[in-house]
Structure formats: C-alpha cells, structure tokens
Amino acid sequence: MYVYQNGVIKKKEDAALSIDDRGYTFGEGIYEVVRVYGGRVFTLADHWQRLKRSADEMEILLPDYFTRKHCMETISQLVEKNNQPESWVYLQVTRGVQFRSHGFLDNMTPMITMYLIPAGSWEKERQGVKVSLAEDIRWHRCDVKSTMLMANTLMKTRAAREGYFEVIFEREGFITEGSASNVFFVKEGELITPPLSNYILPGITRSYIMQLAGRLSLKCIERPVKVAELPTMDEIFVTATGIEAIPVSAVGQLDYRSPGPVYTQLMDEFNQDIEKLKWL
Numbered sequence: 001m002y003v004y005q006n007g008v009i010k011k012k013e014d015a016a017l018s019i020d021d022r023g024y025t026f027g028e029g030i031y032e033v034v035r036v037y038g039g040r041v042f043t044l045a046d047h048w049q050r051l052k053r054s055a056d057e058m059e060i061l062l063p064d065y066f067t068r069k070h071c072m073e074t075i076s077q078l079v080e081k082n083n084q085p086e087s088w089v090y091l092q093v094t095r096g097v098q099f100r101s102h103g104f105l106d107n108m109t110p111m112i113t114m115y116l117i118p119a120g121s122w123e124k125e126r127q128g129v130k131v132s133l134a135e136d137i138r139w140h141r142c143d144v145k146s147t148m149l150m151a152n153t154l155m156k157t158r159a160a161r162e163g164y165f166e167v168i169f170e171r172e173g174f175i176t177e178g179s180a181s182n183v184f185f186v187k188e189g190e191l192i193t194p195p196l197s198n199y200i201l202p203g204i205t206r207s208y209i210m211q212l213a214g215r216l217s218l219k220c221i222e223r224p225v226k227v228a229e230l231p232t233m234d235e236i237f238v239t240a241t242g243i244e245a246i247p248v249s250a251v252g253q254l255d256y257r258s259p260g261p262v263y264t265q266l267m268d269e270f271n272q273d274i275e276k277l278k279w280l
C-alpha cells in the first residue's frame with residue numbers, strides 16, 4: 001500500500017511519525033475525508049476550502065508546496081499506484097514535532113499524511129438505520145474538522161454496542177449533528193437541517209444535499225430543531241462523505257418511514273451526479 005507523507009509517496013511500511021508529534025501528544029490535528037468515485041475526486045474544492053479554514057482557525061501553517069493542485073495530483077497518484085478507484089481519501093495535518101509542552105512554537109512544520117481507504121458500501125443501511133440520542137459533550141468548536149474526536153468516538157462506540165448505527169447529539173434541547181454526520185429532517189414535504197454554528201461541522205455532503213434540494217425545487221430550511229419536535233418529523237436522514245445519505249428508521253423508540261420518499265428522490269439525483277462524474 002502506498003501512502004503520502006509530507007510531499008513524498010512511499011510504501012506504508014516506510015512511513016514514520018515522531019512520538020513528539022503534537023498530533024500524538026495533544027491530538028492537535030485537522031483532517032478531511034474526500035470521496036473518489038471511479039477514479040474521479042468528488043467536491044475537492046469544498047474540502048480544500050474547509051481544510052484551509054480549519055488550519056487557519058487552529059493556527060496550523062500549511063506549507064507553500066501543499067496547494068490544492070498538489071493535493072489533487074497526489075490523490076490521483078495514490079489512486080493509480082494503489083489501483084483503487086473507489087476510495088475514501090484520508091488527509092490529516094498535525095501541528096508537527098515539538099518536545100511536549102502545552103504552548104506551541106511559532107512556524108512549526110506540520111506533518112501531512114494521506115492514504116486511501118477502500119470505500120464501504122451501505123446497501124443494507126440504505127433501507128434504514130437506528131440511531132440513538134445523547135448529550136453533546138463536545139467542545140465549542142465543532143465547526144473545525146479536528147482529529148481531536150474523543151467525545152465523538154466514545155459516544156459512537158457506546159451507541160454501536162447498543163446496536164445503533166449512529167448517535168445524534170443534543171445540546172440544551174436542540175439537535176446539533178451526528179457523531180460523524182449531519183442531520184436532515186423532512187416535515188410536510190420540506191427539508192429541515194440545523195443552521196451552521198460553532199456546534200456543527202459545515203458538512204460538504206450537507207451543502208451538496210441542499211444544492212440537490214434546490215435543483216429538485218424542494219424547500220430546505222436551516223433552522224434550530226428541538227428534540228421535542230422529533231415525534232413530528234416524517235423522515236430523518238444523516239449525511240457524510242463516507243455514507244452519502246442514510247435514512248433513519250428509528251431514533252431510540254421513535255420510528256420513521258425509511259427510506260422515505262424525499263430521501264429517495266434526493267439519492268436518485270445524487271447517484272445520477274456520480275454517474276455523470278465517472279463519465280466526465
């Protein structure tokens with residue numbers, strides 16, 4: 001398996017990291033997961049923009065050579081060298097190496113790694129998955145795509161142990177997002193999703209779904225959603241790069257129609273876009 005590390009593509013066995021990397025000691029890293037369909041990179045411009053924003057917000061300096069073009073070329077090379085046209089690209093940037101001390105130095109050289117993960121298929125899940133509800137115990141900068149994900153991984157694992165596909169977070173009576181996804185609701189034919197804030201990640205799939213809704217003349221409203229409103233929703237689905245959109249058949253004890261008609265309509269459109277992308 002070939003991976004990328006700070007400008008160089010190498011065998012995975014030859015890639016190494018320092019135990020003093022702040023990504024290891026303090027979890028100081030940012031990341032992106034980008035989808036490759038049939039060898040074609042999907043929505044890279046959006047992921048690139050979000051990565052740059054995460055870097056700026058966390059004061060991680062992306063080196064000059066690490067441009068969007070370089071990133072695109074690297075992904076293409078990884079896809080070719082690994083012969084893996086259906087992939088998730090995992091891209092991570094940590095702050096870099098420094099003897100352990102809370103305060104970080106100026107002008108640190110980040111550690112950039114990229115590798116491919118074979119894309120999963122979610123055939124069974126597209127019929128509907130059960131999700132749980134839990135208190136959002138994360139920090140106040142969920143808008144940054146940080147690798148510091150202990151609250152997410154802990155809650156996701158606990159939910160999985162109980163047989164749930166995902167856990168949806170609530171903060172002070174309002175739904176924020178899933179542990180690794182954004183959430184959409186359908187009520188009386190209209191799409192609803194919580195508005196962007198420091199409590200949710202601006203999902204690339206979230207914005208793609210909103211664009212598709214526009215194209216299909218489906219009304220999509222960004223507004224706070226109360227937990228108390230859950231019983232009034234007709235459909236619920238979760239979105240992320242890795243899963244595209246997956247319909248929710250139950251939130252705890254509350255059942256929903258899945259896959260619902262609005263979900264199905266959006267996924268048909270999404271799949272058509274992917275087919276077009278492959279034949280570009």
Ligand code: PMP
Nearest residue numbers: 180181182201203204205240241
């Ligand atoms: N929220 C969280 C907390 C996530 O981890 C993810 C997926 N990484 C998303 C939302 C969805 O983001 P995207 O559609 O960009 O993959």
